[in-house]
Amino acid sequence: MAHKINNELKKTCVRCHRTLPLSRFNKNNYSKDGHSSYCAECNREYQREYAARRRAETEIEITNKIALRNLTDEQLYEELERRGYRGRLYKVDALGTAFNPDAVEAPESVEMK
Ligand SMILES: [Zn+2]
Numbered sequence: 445m446a447h448k449i450n451n452e453l454k455k456t457c458v459r460c461h462r463t464l465p466l467s468r469f470n471k472n473n474y475s476k477d478g479h480s481s482y483c484a485e486c487n488r489e490y491q492r493e494y495a496a497r498r499r500a501e502t503e504i505e506i507t508n509k510i511a512l513r514n515l516t517d518e519q520l521y522e523e524l525e526r527r528g529y530r531g532r533l534y535k536v537d538a539l540g541t542a543f544n545p546d547a548v549e550a551p552e553s554v555e556m557k
Pocket residue numbers: 457458459460461462482483484485486487
């Protein structure tokens with residue numbers, strides 16, 4: 445929250461803990477005093493870090509997506525479970541009919557890939 449020091453409105457950055465003039469903080473309509481809780485400098489750094497993290501995550505996602513194609517059904521199932529997917533997986537036959545490959549009465553006419 446902004447406060448007056450020597451007749452100047454100042455605010456302490458929650459990231460670097462420096463007390464700086466309010467003008468060093470970006471405007472933020474969601475904040476009570478109308479200014480961001482990070483100083484402009486920290487905000488810039490944070491944006492940069494965030495962008496770098498997102499870039500890295502996206503690269504991992506792309507790598508994973510490609511890798512999933514080479515997995516066997518068994519590996520794919522384990523991988524999905526590891527990623528937090530829950531529930532039963534169903535195979536879909538050529539006609540688009542879903543069936544559970546584990547079920548005893550899996551249609552015999554359907555070829556499993
Ligand atoms: Zn700061």
